Amino acid sequence: MPNQEKDEQLYEIALNLLPKIGPSVYRSIVAYTGSAKQFFEMPLGKLSKVPRINKNLLALRNHKEDFLKEADSIMTQCIKKNIDIITFSNTNFPQRLKGLDDCPMVLFKKGNSNFNTSRTIGIVGTRNVTDYGRSITKKIVEDLAPYQPTVISGLAYGVDIEAHRCALQLELPTLAVLGSSVDQIYPSAHKATSEAMLESGGVLSEFPPGTVMHPTNFPKRNRIIAGLSDALIVVEAAKKGGALITAEIAYSYNKEVFAVPGNLQATYSEGCNNLIKSMKASIFTGPKDLEECLGWSKDSLHQNGANIWDLSKFEEEDQEIITLLQTKKEVEIDMLALALNTSVSTLAIRLLNLEFEGFIQSLPGKRYRLKMT
Template sequence: MPNPQNETQLYQIALSLIPKIGPATYRNIIAYSGSASSFFNLPAGKASKIPRIGAKLAEIVKNKNQYLREAEEILNNCHKKNIRVLTLQDPDFPSRLKALEDSPLVLFIKGNAALNPARAIGIVGTRQASEYGKNITRKIIEDLIPYQPTIISGLAYGIDIEAHKAALQYDLPTIGILGSSVDNIYPSIHKNTAMSMLENGGLLSEFQPGSEMHPGNFPKRNRIISGLSDALIVVEAAKKGGALITAEIAYSYNKEVFAVPGNLQSIYSEGCNNLIRSMKASIFTGVKDLEEALSWSKENPLESRETKIQSWESFPIEEQQILGLLQQKKEMEIDQLSLQLEMSISILASKLLGLEFEGIIKSLPGKKYRLIL
């Protein structure tokens, strides 16, 4: 087999192709083996001792050449189609996703999207959007201009495509999270908009180029929309549908979820009204709600973030890493921090306590932490 230009990434992709390897198992493998390539070269007996692996999965690893060939084909195909590939271990992999227990292991990206923006807002809703819903979507994005967030949505009919188009109109970066591969725009009618998004944003998918599209892809992609967003706004939604699935996932991730209240007689307001009634979403009355919930200001978010990071330079590197993660999110659980930083709970707890004594972070109920700065 030819030597690939990026052997490290080749082995990481091959590891992701093995059935039943999710983020937790992947991290265990890397922690135990040191790297994906080292894991593939472990004797089966040693591999079976890695937590979450077992004898059966270790046996599968004997077929490593099969996975390496497939990984090489994926990388070659992506190179031909100008598709960027990121694995969970790549430094540019979205930090908002790394902390999730169900994070994708590999992402495929087209365009110039910054995947770790200072601010990111998800906007979703029904495919059967009303004029009211479309107008509200455009108004939300127009009002977001001073805050300069990246707009995240799913390129679907209705509210999603309206959000992307409005972001393009108002020159805000926007990322479309696809339930198809990035070389197969779905729905195809949105291809022109998708191509326009590449210059100041892009398209992202966890499904490899050339792969078949399945209905189950779309609920999976919804977790990426939720995971990449600091807050999620549901503009219109029926009693059931993808927008509500996305909202439920965002709620489970402890993200800020907002729902636009609607006409009690409209079936496409029922989902939003139910989210508000069940207290899984806050009522959205304007971007001031986001400003308060996310502690935003209208100052340049990149300058504000840089100033804060500079003030942390005197801290040891591990504390800087903790603060950097908390900067990305409103709050995080200690388990999420531990997974992201690959730091034991006991050591992490000690460092969090020290930062709390310094008055830099605050502990919250449920073993959560947030920045005070």
């Protein structure tokens, strides 16, 4: 990694360490200052005029050496443990996450997973999987194999680990999003499986190495599973549980959510049946359901249904804007500016031109989306 890129990564990690900063504030800061490094080096008087920077943030900036020292420690640990750091500005950062209001700003991974592959499918469910759930999970992965998706789950007991293992058997890339750091595989019984996943998939977490496990980590983990998945399939779930949380999040992200229906008297079908009843999930009957919703085809494995624009007629800067908007239904201008490494004022002009030309549509809250024709 070039020294300049490494230096900027240090500052991005440090900015992410600031307590209660949140993704939206982080994006706003970088969009208006130009970079995480600028936040820490800009004169306080000028910094105080940046939107969303309040007195508390300015006070935290006075302790920048402490945050930079902690960030440097994290980077050193990652080098020793062969952990890749992917910050929001990195070109390898998952495009599917960038448009989310609660998108993580820094990710840690091990393995060779391609986060921006054309097809992904999330498969989740209860830890107390039944024989029916195991057989259905295996059947789902087998039926989806011809479409070559990346299978995403959480490495937990039950449906999660069945999905990962089935994907490995069929030589499909599979990614585990962890509620622990990637150097502390949880549960430890699945460490061997996680290592087998590294060749064509991997493990991913927003928690830096050495993070102490805490129950609040898992809902955070669930939002990443939901965000990375083009569609989410819930195989078995009780009335309450992590799988239903993931489904609710995916639904809030306007993702396609499917649930496998089950016996009305079965405890671990109650959650799936309720998702269908409340119309937060469609009934999953087979791969044709995904074909219809996502535009998948076995004959066009490298074509994403959303990527239907001929970009050759656009200028390079506009191509970048459209490519990013293709991955999300709606994106805030601050997030676009950060992702494209440009200023809000410069980006606003390009967005206005694209809107006049009829290619994009502006929405309330300074959000934008493609205007499909």
